[in-house]
Amino acid sequence: MTISTVTSEYASAAYPEGDDITNNVWIRAYKEKFNIEVVTDWVSDEYDTKINLSIAEGDLPDVFHVNSAQLQQLIDADLILDLTDVFDTYASERVKGYMEADADSFESGKRDGRLYGLAQMHWGIIDQPDYIWIRKDWKEELNLPDPETMDDLVVIAKTFMEKYGGYGIAAEQTLDHLNLLAVAWGAHPDLWIKDDSGKIVYGSVQPEMKDAIAAWAQWYQEGILSPDFVTMDFAKMNEAVVSGNVGIQPFYQWWGYNPGVDTVSNLGKEALFEPYMIPSATGEKVEQSIFFANNSYTVVSKKCKNPEAAVKLINFYGYMVDDAMGEVDDETMSGFMDNDICHVVGAFRVLNPNSDYEQYEQVSRALETGDTGNLTTSGMWQKYRNSVDFIENGTPGATGDYMQQGHEKCAYGLAKKILDDEDYIKSALWGATPETLLNMGSTLDDILTEGFTKIIMGEETVDYFDTIVQNWMAAGGEAATNEMNEMYGG
Structure with a gap:
């Protein structure tokens, strides 16, 4: 049988000669193992x-992935199949287990109890805590204590x-x-949270956010923030890190992958930034923000004659990632997993939402004891081997895995403590996004970003915050807040 799909390129994937995203080890395995x-219609x-254009024109492939807003549009337009019975019949126990592990994400793909979008899941909320990354060699040379x-x-x-020039803390526009x-400061921008009265409110417009912005305005005045931050995009901000122009960067758990690889390549192994x-x-105690983690769904067009094919291929992905180790030879596994080839499958995957937490526990234990007996998945072995490679050779390409899971002060080590101690606040938006927010696009957040930037740069006083909040409410923020409380309040 033949099924069509569409996808986006995965920039960090390194294919063997002759392969690409439309012709690779996964595509060949689908044919060989399942006929x-x-x-791929387009990349x-x-x-x-x-995909928005395809939805508008009704010109859809058989199987593809969409975001929450697109899922609702497709259901409304009656363009995709009800997958309830297909999933119940064909999904493997492994894939069904993913859905049980994060039932809220699974349920978010349903309407009126019927399954239309299969949540592609996420690597786990251990990915979500954020850190302040500080350049190791500078901190040690100056004998500075941990903040x-x-x-x-x-x-x-x-x-x-x-001591080193440049500016103090990396930021971008x-x-x-x-x-x-x-x-x-106790603020939770971009997060829907409950206030003291139990009402759901938007963290970006709460009084604590005003305190944070006032501090950042002071930093800008003192040169701690670059005078050019307002024109810096993500790449420009990272260039300042890689060139040695700044030694502190607020960042996510994946700093070691980007800009970490380039930082080590350019400045050496000791120029690592470490997370704190x-x-x-x-x-007061700092509580991290935890967002609804699922952001995409696999859907099947109504014109598809064999919807079970999509579920079979998703089963295969789960098998290769979580169950094939020991059953498939190392060379074959390497072909599917190494060089980010495991990420080029587009709509044909569902992730294990417990993956990274379990992975970190086993990788850190293996590095500590030297016993690799509990490394049971290809991902565990990859993180372990790359961590060893960095420790022994300082290989720049291994920086990401090492700083995420292998370093004595790695990001996941800090995240595990945050999760185990429950030092976090979860979003009240844990599922489908309200219609008002879907329709507003980035308009509401643009109002906040533009206004906050004016305060930070000194173009407005910090009291302008109150005007920004009023503008946000009038532009749709109040309606979105009301709808959030209707959907998730109580």
Whole structure:
């Protein structure tokens, strides 16, 4: 049988000669093992834009992946199949187990109790806590203590500036990375949270956010933030890190992959940035923000004659990632998993939402004891081998896995403590997104970003925050808040 799909390129995948995203080890295995020929109609770096056009025109492939808004559009337009019976009949126990592990994500693909979008899941909420990353060799050379408060972090930033030049803390024009630090003031930007009265409110417009922005405005005035941050995109911000122009960066758990690889390549192994817990600015305990983690769904067009084919291929992905180790020879496994080839399967995958937590526990134990007997998946072996490679050889390409899971102060080690101690607040939006938010696109967040930037740069006083909130409410924020409370309140 033949089924059609569409996909986006996966930039970090390194294919063997002659292969690409439309012709690779996965595509060949689908044909050899299941007699399913997967034909890719198009590949685009503008996937969302192109799939939106396809939805508008009703010109859809058999199987593809969509976001939450697109899923609702497709259900409304009656363009996709009800997968309830197909999933119940054909899904493997492994894949059904993923859905049980995060039932809320699974349920978010349903309407009126029927399954239309199969949640592609996520690697686990251990991915979500954020950190302040500090350049190791500078900190050690100056014999600076670990930051216990936000004031300590400012001291480190100023000391780095005095000694090494440049500026103190990396930021960029979207404010996404500065926003990671907002939890230090008890603020939770972009997160829907419950206030003291039990009402669901948007974290970006709460009074604690005003305190955080006031501090960042002071940092800008003192040169701790680059005077050019407002024109810096993500790549430009990372260039400053890689070139040695800044030694502190608020970032996610995957710093070691980007900009970590280039930083080590350019500045050497000792120029690693190490992660630290975001310190408090108020003396209160810092609680991290945990968002609804599923962001895509596999759907099947109504024109598809063999919807069970999609489920069979998703089963195969789960088998290869979580069960094939020991049953499939190492060379074959390497072909499916190494060089990010495991990420080029597009719509034909569901992830294990417990994967990274379990992986970290086993990898860290193996590195500590030397006993690799509990490394039971290809992912565990990859993280372990790359961590050893970095320790022994300082290989730049191994930086990501090492700083995520192998280093004595790795990101997942900090995240595990946050999760185990429950030092976090989960989003009240844990499933389908309200219609108002879907329709508004980025409009509401653009109002906040533009207004907050004016305060940080000194174009407006911090009291302008109240005007920004009023503008946000009038532009649809109030309606979105009401709808959130209707859907998730109580």
